[in-house]
Amino acid sequence: MTVIRTATAGLALLLAAACTAPTPPRSQASTAGGTVCTAPQSAPGEEKPTTIDVVEQAYFCILANYYSGATLDARSLLIAGFIALTQELNRNGHDVPEATMPALKGDRKADWTAFEATFRKVTDQVPDLHVKLAVATLEAMVASLDDNHASWAHDVKGRHPDYYEGDGYGLGLQANVDGDRNLGVALPPLFVTTVQGGAAQKAGLRPGDIIESINGSAPFIDGKATPAIAALFPRYPQDPPVRLGILRESTGRRWSVSLKPGLYQRDLATLQTVQSKLLKDVAYVRLRGFAPDSANRVLKAISRLRTSRTLAGVVLDLRGNSGGQITESTRLLSAFIHGKVTHYLCTVDDKCESLRTDDTVELLNLPLIVLTDRGCVSACEHVSSAVKDLRIGKLVGTRTAGLMSGPAQPYLLSNNTVLAFPSRHGLGADREEINRIGVAPDHHVPLAPQDAAAGRDPALAKALTLLHK
Structure with missing residues (x-):
């Protein structure tokens, strides 16, 4: 598409x-x-x-x-x-x-x-x-x-004429730059965070590998991202192979690989909207997007994890959350606080509708830590900003994307294509501007190449420490 x-x-x-x-x-x-x-x-x-x-x-x-x-x-x-x-x-x-x-x-x-x-x-x-x-x-x-x-x-x-459910398209890797939409805030070095499959997997790339060049160009010059990074995110079948210069710090090896964009089968875990597990006495839940019924699925997962045990709190991992339905983000917030405005939707002449918590949702009465990054967009930023503004919990990680102009409304055109755009502009619970700015974490904990290579998650480690203070 x-x-x-x-x-x-x-x-x-x-x-x-x-x-x-x-x-x-x-x-x-x-x-x-x-x-x-x-x-x-x-x-x-x-x-x-x-x-x-x-x-x-x-x-x-x-x-x-x-x-x-x-x-x-x-x-x-x-x-x-x-x-x-x-x-x-x-x-x-x-x-x-x-x-x-x-x-x-x-x-x-x-x-x-x-x-x-x-x-x-x-x-x-x-x-x-x-x-x-x-x-x-x-x-x-x-x-x-x-x-x-x-x-x-x-x-x-x-x-993508041969695109099937579960397929990914691209080079088969994720980097510490979230797509080509946030290049202005990207920080060096550029490195692989996840190998999803496809060309990257065949080439033997690993998390933590530093990308020193892209098609012969530096990804950063004087600390600022260059347009070369956009080549990591191909969209079309006719896109050419991408040549990467790689450094693996653990061995000092430098080499180059040519990755051809293509379809690949994604790992099952990356397809699951909600994932949950018990980390000793903490309920960890990862939510990848606010799809229909996703809030209920998160709450059911927490309920299962607290069966026959006392929880110290909840870690809600919203890193890489692609947004979605604002009704779902509102419902999820309502499990942690009642009687509050979580967001405003405003017209150009500043006439605003307030989005309030759904107080029919049962309160969890558990401490909350939310993990955020530059991949947290839209409805995800609705949750992040409300958690911070209303003091529901703490944010750990890095600043969110700042992609929050307002919920998109779709319109059908006569050739059966869909035009979509916001009819109102979104503001945080304190009426602050989030679009293009993002939501700053309470605890700034970025991921380093060494962490990715070793499989460490410093943001999660910080969240667990905060819950056990």
Whole structure:
């Protein structure tokens, strides 16, 4: 699936969340050229080609329903779209005199009419590129929102034609940089944290191996991450092999490997949303995402672990948690505190709806430590910020991702693709801004290459120490 400015949850989870997310203040429908964008009630049908009419529908859908759509300068969408159009022409070895940006005057409808007329003049000259140009234009419009919960899911069949449930795609490794979305906050050295399978496993890579170069380029220069790191996260079958320079500190060995992106079967543990175990007298629960019923599964796991024994507390491991349904994160928080506001969802004019605990959930009455990292996003940051603001427990690890603009609402376009973006902006329980900032831990405990190589978990060790003070 190609997802531009992707949100944290997958398409299936996004559709499920639409049924449980708080109702946005504005209508979930808007008219554009007689076509309405609405929240999908089921999985979309077969995808149809993207045309300028679909771009028009998306344009007016954003203006009518996006969090800041009422105050957004619509010209920014059109300019971004036209830039992408001209770049796509160039990539395909074409340019036409008609590809000149029309004058825009700030009238949303009139400006669209001028934009569409120019688009049609251009594509009349290169009809074989009509769909490519429409796709590039719409992708750029969504990207111009610069919103980590705004996405356009399309080309579902074209990305991984042989993708099966349980498969992973990529190099088969995880590093201490969470994808290519947080490069600005990444710290050297770059090293392997987990080998999941695929090319990395075949090449004999291990946790703790330091990645000194990527395709001949340094991953960090003067302590700052370089664009080279993005090559670790391939998305498409046509992506080329990635050549890595590796250092294994325990032996001093240096060598290079060429890893070809591909499908691989992920380990069963990485597919389980909830994992739990007893660590002496502490209930340890790892939650990888806020999928439907995940809160109940966590609470049942804790209940089983405390059967016939007294627990010193709970360690909730949210590292790498991909977010999901805010109703689930609210329910989980409600097992630790009642009668509180955990989050705010606000309109652009600062009219906010408060999300309150569900006081029908039975309190656990157990001390809580939450493990966080840069892979904790969205609904995960809802939990992390509330735990800190409401003093429910302590956060241990590293700062969260800061990918929390607001819950994404999906909208079905006429070609059976899904546009999604927030209708309201999320704030923490103290009304603080979390998006792009993240939630700082109470105890900063990063993972070092030596820890990964030895299989040590310093954040978990710190959490257990805090519970036994």
